Amino acid sequence: xxxxxxxxxxxxxxxxxxxxxxxxxxxxxxxxxxxxxxxxxxxxxxxxxxxxxxxxxxxxxxxxxxxxxxxxxxxxxxxxxxxx
Numbered sequence: 001x002x003x004x005x006x007x008x009x010x011x012x013x014x015x016x017x018x019x020x021x022x023x024x025x026x027x028x029x030x031x032x033x034x035x036x037x038x039x040x041x042x043x044x045x046x047x048x049x050x051x052x053x054x055x056x057x058x059x060x061x062x063x064x065x066x067x068x069x070x071x072x073x074x075x076x077x078x079x080x081x082x083x084x
Contacts, residue, residue, distance in 0.1 A: 003040040005006040025083035031074045
């Protein structure tokens with residue numbers, strides 16, 4: 001999946017979770033490999049977060065979250081993200 005497609009899939013999945021559960025998810029479990037794909041997105045897509053990732057690495061996702069949802073980076077070799 002291309003980085004922009006991944007970003008759109010995450011947005012859609014967050015909206016679906018919220019719709020299904022009536023509340024936003026508590027955490028996004030994001031595999032490291034997908035986090036690196038998101039790191040390829042530029043400022044025009046990710047805003048200031050893209051600049052921070054370029055300077056500090058993907059740990060920024062855990063520090064700042066995505067879409068207002070805390071992120072837990074998965075280092076277990078998984079390839080699918082999920083909301084809880």
